[in-house]
Amino acid sequence: ETGVTQTPRHLVMGMTNKKSLKCEQHLGHNAMYWYKQSAKKPLELMFVYSLEERVENNSVPSRFSPECPNSSHLFLHLHTLQPEDSALYLCASSQRSGEYEQFFGPGTRLTVL
Amino acid sequence: EDQVTQSPEALRLQEGESSSLNCSYTVSGLRGLFWYRQDPGKGPEFLFTLYSAGEEKEKERLKATLTKKESFLHITAPKPEDSATYLCAVVDSSYKLIFGSGTRLLVRP
Numbered sequence: 001e002t003g004v005t006q007t008p009r010h011l012v013m014g015m016t017n018k019k020s021l022k023c024e025q026h027l028g029h030n031a032m033y034w035y036k037q038s039a040k041k042p043l044e045l046m047f048v049y050s051l052e053e054r055v056e057n058n059s060v061p062s063r064f065s066p067e068c069p070n071s072s073h074l075f076l077h078l079h080t081l082q083p084e085d086s087a088l089y090l091c092a093s094s095q096r097s098g099e100y101e102q103f104f105g106p107g108t109r110l111t112v113l
Numbered sequence: 114e115d116q117v118t119q120s121p122e123a124l125r126l127q128e129g130e131s132s133s134l135n136c137s138y139t140v141s142g143l144r145g146l147f148w149y150r151q152d153p154g155k156g157p158e159f160l161f162t163l164y165s166a167g168e169e170k171e172k173e174r175l176k177a178t179l180t181k182k183e184s185f186l187h188i189t190a191p192k193p194e195d196s197a198t199y200l201c202a203v204v205d206s207s208y209k210l211i212f213g214s215g216t217r218l219l220v221r222p
Contacts (some may be wrong), residue, residue, distance in 0.1 A: 004156070042117070043157070043200065043212040090156050098208060100147050104156025 002026055002107035006091050012111045015081060021108045023074040023091030031097040032074040034066060037088040037107070049074060050097035083110045115140040115205050119213035126220050129190045134199055134216045137183040142206025146184050148177050149200040149213070157200055191220045 004025045013019050025032060034046040049068040050054035063085075065077040074091055088109050092102040120135045138146070145164050149157035161170040163179040170177045174195065176187040186199055201213040 040214065042214050043202070045210055058201070092156070100145060100202070100204060100210060101159050101162060102157075106155050 004091060004093055004103050006089075006108050008104035008108060009106065010109045010111075013078070013081065014113050015083070017081075017098040018077070018079040019077065021076040021089055021091075021110075023076075023105055025072055025074075025091075025093040025103070025105075028104070029095050029102060030071055031094045031099065032068060032071070033092040033094075033102065034074065034076050035090040035092065035104075037090055039087075043090070047076075048097060055097055056085055078110075081110075083112050086110055086112045101111065115203075115209070115211050116202055117201060117211050117213035119199075119201050119216050121216060122214070122217070123217040125220070126188075126191055128192055128220055128222050131187070131189045132216070133188070134186040135183060136186070136201030136213055138201075138203045138211075139182075140203050140204075140205040140211070144151070144204040144206065144208065146179055147202045147204075148184070148186055149202065151198045153202055158200075188218070193220045193222050196220045 007022045033048050036044045036046055045058050046060045046111045047066045052068045063080050067075040088107045090107045091105040096103045117138045126132055127128045145162055147162050148160040150160055151157040152218050161177040166181045174189050178185050196219050198215040198217045204210050
């Protein structure tokens with residue numbers, strides 16, 4: 001595997017379910033990011049991790065819970081989501097936090113019923 | 114409030130028909146402006162970074178320019194494989210990254 005991979009690529013869940021999104025980067029980068037991309041809305045930065053430490057949380061609801069066990073892996077744990085949380089969730093990485101030449105994964109298309 | 118506006122929302126071109134995409138911004142203390150390309154079903158792909166007014170960057174048929182209020186992405190003699198959504202983003206003085214809504218480009222053969 002090369003670059004940034006995300007699993008699953010598609011996810012349908014009910015509002016009472018608990019699920020997790022996984023991201024893995026094979027680039028040796030030290031910073032990882034979660035973004036939300038909704039239809040016809042700008043990309044929104046959700047979380048930033050640098051060397052496994054969360055350095056930014058952009059007022060994201062607590063039903064989204066990130067986890068970064070090491071510099072190559074990033075998770076987004078989801079619970080009691082709302083239909084308006086349906087979106088494309090993108091993971092990205094960069095050499096260092098604050099670098100905007102970021103490498104993105106293909107995203108997970110999430111549908112909340 | 115910091116804002117990034119991209120226009121047009123969608124653009125259809127014939128192969129070989131050159132045009133420009135616009136990204137206008139109002140931010141407190143621009144630290145950088147970035148262009149990304151996004152193909153359907155994929156994440157954005159980094160294209161350019163511009164830091165100061167007057168700066169220009171080129172890559173194949175694409176050329177990005179920057180003024181104090183806006184950036185242009187010029188596409189010269191586009192090909193169908195240039196069809197994608199082009200995203201503009203800025204970083205403000207507090208290092209906050211703000212994206213525009215993108216321009217969907219379709220180049221017909």
